[in-house]
Amino acid sequence: MKLESVLMSGPSLSWVHARVDHRVSSHQSASRDVKCQSKRTAAFREARQQHRLQASSSAEPDELAEKFFQGQYPEEADLAGEEVSLPDILGRMEGAAEQAEPAGPRSDVNDDFGWTQRMEPERAYLVGVQLKERGSKNRFAYDVHESLEELGRLAATAGLEVVGSTHQQLEMHNPKTYIGSGKIQELVAAVEESGAETLVVDDELTPGQLRSLDEAFQDRIRLCDRTALILDIFSQRAATREGQLQVELAQSEYQLPRLTRMWSHLERQAGGRVRGMGEKQIEVDKRLLRSRISALRRSIEDIKSHRRHYRKRRSQVPVPVVALVGYTNAGKSTLLNQLTDAGVLCEDQLFATLDPTTRRITLPSGMQVLLTDTVGFIQKLPTQLVAAFRATLEEISDAALLLHVVDVSHSGAAAQAETVKNVLDDLEVGNVPQLVVWNKVDAVAQPDVVSAVAEERENTVCVSAQTGQGMHNLLGAIEARLRDLLVPVDVLLPWTDGSLQGEIHKVGVVESEEFLDEGMQLSARVPMSLASRLQPMSVSSK
Numbered sequence: 446m447k448l449e450s451v452l453m454s455g456p457s458l459s460w461v462h463a464r465v466d467h468r469v470s471s472h473q474s475a476s477r478d479v480k481c482q483s484k485r486t487a488a489f490r491e492a493r494q495q496h497r498l499q500a501s502s503s504a505e506p507d508e509l510a511e512k513f514f515q516g517q518y519p520e521e522a523d524l525a526g527e528e529v530s531l532p533d534i535l536g537r538m539e540g541a542a543e544q545a546e547p548a549g550p551r552s553d554v555n556d557d558f559g560w561t562q563r564m565e566p567e568r569a570y571l572v573g574v575q576l577k578e579r580g581s582k583n584r585f586a587y588d589v590h591e592s593l594e595e596l597g598r599l600a601a602t603a604g605l606e607v608v609g610s611t612h613q614q615l616e617m618h619n620p621k622t623y624i625g626s627g628k629i630q631e632l633v634a635a636v637e638e639s640g641a642e643t644l645v646v647d648d649e650l651t652p653g654q655l656r657s658l659d660e661a662f663q664d665r666i667r668l669c670d671r672t673a674l675i676l677d678i679f680s681q682r683a684a685t686r687e688g689q690l691q692v693e694l695a696q697s698e699y700q701l702p703r704l705t706r707m708w709s710h711l712e713r714q715a716g717g718r719v720r721g722m723g724e725k726q727i728e729v730d731k732r733l734l735r736s737r738i739s740a741l742r743r744s745i746e747d748i749k750s751h752r753r754h755y756r757k758r759r760s761q762v763p764v765p766v767v768a769l770v771g772y773t774n775a776g777k778s779t780l781l782n783q784l785t786d787a788g789v790l791c792e793d794q795l796f797a798t799l800d801p802t803t804r805r806i807t808l809p810s811g812m813q814v815l816l817t818d819t820v821g822f823i824q825k826l827p828t829q830l831v832a833a834f835r836a837t838l839e840e841i842s843d844a845a846l847l848l849h850v851v852d853v854s855h856s857g858a859a860a861q862a863e864t865v866k867n868v869l870d871d872l873e874v875g876n877v878p879q880l881v882v883w884n885k886v887d888a889v890a891q892p893d894v895v896s897a898v899a900e901e902r903e904n905t906v907c908v909s910a911q912t913g914q915g916m917h918n919l920l921g922a923i924e925a926r927l928r929d930l931l932v933p934v935d936v937l938l939p940w941t942d943g944s945l946q947g948e949i950h951k952v953g954v955v956e957s958e959e960f961l962d963e964g965m966q967l968s969a970r971v972p973m974s975l976a977s978r979l980q981p982m983s984v985s986s987k
């Protein structure tokens with residue numbers, strides 16, 4: 446009943462997601478990063494209210510709420526009528542929590558509700574796997590050190606403090622335990638020694654791997670994988686309604702196969718006396734989560750059709766769209782700001798931009814284009830997010846040209862560019878024409894050499910979005926590329942064929958339109974493929 450109300454209440458679902466990860470070592474979970482505080486405070490308020498209604502007389506509502514908040518679920522109240530009483534479960538949990546409480550005092554603060562939360566960031570330990578090279582396919586494979594460094598930046602963005610890391614070289618990820626089973630005890634010891642409360646794994650774990658690692662750590666730490674971390678960052682940052690819905694959908698899909706964890710631990714704590722309850726509850730939760738997923742899909746579809754309508758109107762204005770795409774932190778927003786007065790937030794942080802901003806710019810000849818900033822990509826991008834952002838990235842598929850921004854000063858620039866290429870292919874926009882922008886040329890050791898290499902390559906320009914170097918060149922290149930892509934046509938479209946007119950507006954630049962008795966006469970610049978289809982209607986060929 447409670448979970449249902451939480452699930453249906455939308456925004457707090459990310460809190461449910463957090464709860465899935467909560468351990469019985471609940472005093473540790475109280476140290477979750479402060480960024481989550483507002484969501485958690487809301488959850489707490491709700492919990493407390495519900496407890497006032499539900500709690501048995503044997504426990505103070507506040508005490509119950511605090512336990513609930515620390516990952517000791519309020520639904521336990523629902524179990525009261527079953528084989529084990531609520532105070533019994535709470536007592537057992539209390540024992541477990543005491544045992545698990547980390548040694549040493551840490552500074553705590555009181556919030557409005559009188560419960561305590563530590564201000565220090567949660568400490569995280571990172572673990573990754575270096576897959577052994579297998580043939581030329583891995584030409585752009587990420588080095589595990591780079592990947593862990595990136596994971597550390599993601600962790601920091603999410604508000605964690607990295608206290609250590611390790612990796613292992615393997616032919617493939619161990620399907621049961623992620624790292625080699627022989628390495629696990631070593632990892633457990635290293636994590637314990639580091640004092641970390643969270644283990645962050647550099648890949649997406651399968652539900653089975655998650656379970657095995659959980660068991661190896663005996664629920665003493667919070668486990669988090671790269672996907673959960675990225676989803677968490679997205680949920681903290683999504684600003685528009687659509688962005689929030691998309692992230693929530695991605696999180697729900699991620700949680701669905703992993704729900705077992707939150708109930709199996711309850712069974713363990715109750716010493717098996719509530720066996721069967723967990724399973725029953727998992728089924729209920731899964732059903733609720735599935736219906737939430739359907740509701741989210743419907744809401745997103747509604748917004749999408751609104752946007753389609755808006756884009757249709759916009760496409761009637763003959764201004765081509767140029768979309769900035771690239772790896773996260775490549776400098777896309779800085780470039781947009783340099784070319785316009787958009788004032789978009791640029792930060793030396795991953796995923797600074799989640800929601801697209803569009804501005805009009807004028808090219809040297811006076812031709813106008815719309816420049817759109819988009820969300821950055823990252824290696825091992827969660828599949829749920831690729832799917833979720835397919836809608837937002839429709840903007841990209843409508844673009845006449847993609848500016849692929851590459852941070853050329855980054856040691857992994859080639860691998861990052863390859864990742865972007867693969868994601869664009871996944872999104873089925875790999876064949877939209879592109880101009881490659883090598884950014885941050887001010888930060889490379891030999892800018893002249895880099896510029897010379899860029900000049901030799903097709904469709905590549907070198908710039909510094911920060912200093913403004915190369916901007917004039919870039920604008921010229923955008924214009925040349927757009928003109929290249931469009932060919933002039935003069936056509937007479939019969940009134941019986943209305944759809945072609947819309948298509949010309951959508952993908953080309955209309956220069957003039959005249960309504961005649963026989964049809965519409967139109968001068969435009971359109972892509973080559975459309976120009977050849979329009980050939981039979983060409984005025985000059987009549």
Ligand SMILES: Nc1nc2c(ncn2[C@@H]2O[C@H](COP(=O)(O)OP(=O)(O)OP(=O)(O)O)[C@@H](O)[C@H]2O)c(=O)[nH]1
Binds near residue numbers: 779799885909912
């Ligand atoms: N040295 C140097 N730094 C740059 C340049 N362009 C951007 N940066 C810095 O790189 C960091 C990331 O820039 P953003 O513009 O936020 O990058 P982004 O591609 O929009 O990143 P996301 O929105 O996270 O995907 C910021 O700290 C910028 O100041 C450049 O030309 N030179």
Ligand SMILES: [Mg+2]
Binds near residue numbers: 790
């Ligand atoms: Mg940005």
